[in-house]
Amino acid sequence: MSSKEYFDEVAPRWDEMREGFFSDAARQKAISVAEVRPGRVAADIGAGSGYVTQGLVQQGLSVIAVDQSEAMLDATRSKLSHLDSIDYRVGQAESLPIADQAVDYVFANMYLHHVESPPNAIAEMVRILKPGGRVVITDMDEHTFEFLRTEQHDRWLGFKRQDVERWLLEAGLAQVATDCVGEDCCAQSELGAGSARVSIFVAHGDKVAVSCVADGTEDMRSDCT
Numbered sequence: 483m484s485s486k487e488y489f490d491e492v493a494p495r496w497d498e499m500r501e502g503f504f505s506d507a508a509r510q511k512a513i514s515v516a517e518v519r520p521g522r523v524a525a526d527i528g529a530g531s532g533y534v535t536q537g538l539v540q541q542g543l544s545v546i547a548v549d550q551s552e553a554m555l556d557a558t559r560s561k562l563s564h565l566d567s568i569d570y571r572v573g574q575a576e577s578l579p580i581a582d583q584a585v586d587y588v589f590a591n592m593y594l595h596h597v598e599s600p601p602n603a604i605a606e607m608v609r610i611l612k613p614g615g616r617v618v619i620t621d622m623d624e625h626t627f628e629f630l631r632t633e634q635h636d637r638w639l640g641f642k643r644q645d646v647e648r649w650l651l652e653a654g655l656a657q658v659a660t661d662c663v664g665e666d667c668c669a670q671s672e673l674g675a676g677s678a679r680v681s682i683f684v685a686h687g688d689k690v691a692v693s694c695v696a697d698g699t700e701d702m703r704s705d706c707t
């Protein structure tokens with residue numbers, strides 16, 4: 483079974499599964515680290531059933547929700563169909579269906595450990611980010627729970643924070659840092675392989691902006707003239 487087939491299959495029950503894995507702390511921490519401003523545009527990459535997307539819309543942002551799984555995006559649509567500030571796009575990590583420099587923020591929650599090449603996935607996130615924008619990644623610290631690979635299609639058993647920081651820097655971001663979310667991701671093997679408890683980190687970095695002076699006020703914008 484491919485990763486896409488796995489997520490297509492679990493899409494109808496993903497919200498319930500996710501609630502068992504981690505609480506709202508990861509989303510709250512990601513949104514607070516991003517320092518989001520209402521009216522701006524965010525991309526939620528590996529959006530799944532819309533956990534982060536929903537939080538961002540509640541903060542007044544427009545969101546482009548990208549996922550390889552149409553079934554996952556359908557799960558979001560069925561919950562949030564009353565909102566017109568979400569743009570749903572099926573796409574892959576290596577070629578996100580978003581133009582260069584189109585969004586103010588990129589979020590990726592519990593997505594990076596599923597992609598084939600984390601550095602390439604991060605480079606794609608940076609490509610779609612406007613100058614002055616911020617990437618925020620929440621994911622698991624490095625661990626040894628093999629059953630997450632075999633049962634939940636994880637490709638990577640979490641990450642060393644210094645590797646994620648290096649990939650963000652190599653992709654051209656500045657002000658790169660990682661921090662603890664203060665929350666663990668918990669999972670129980672369905673095949674008797676035990677249970678996992680893994681700490682969650684938040685990593686972020688900024689795309690260097692043009693600095694402008696408008697009306698005597700210095701601002702960080704991407705569209706300075």
Ligand SMILES: C[S@@+](CC[C@H](N)C(=O)[O-])C[C@H]1O[C@@H](n2cnc3c(N)ncnc32)[C@H](O)[C@@H]1O
Nearest residue numbers: 489528529530533549550551574575591592596
């Ligand atoms: C563990 S789920 C997390 C979903 C959501 N971010 C959340 O926090 O609930 C990972 C999501 O990433 C998507 N995904 C995995 N690999 C992908 C890839 N290579 N390209 C696009 N989406 C991918 C999956 O389809 C799935 O919806």
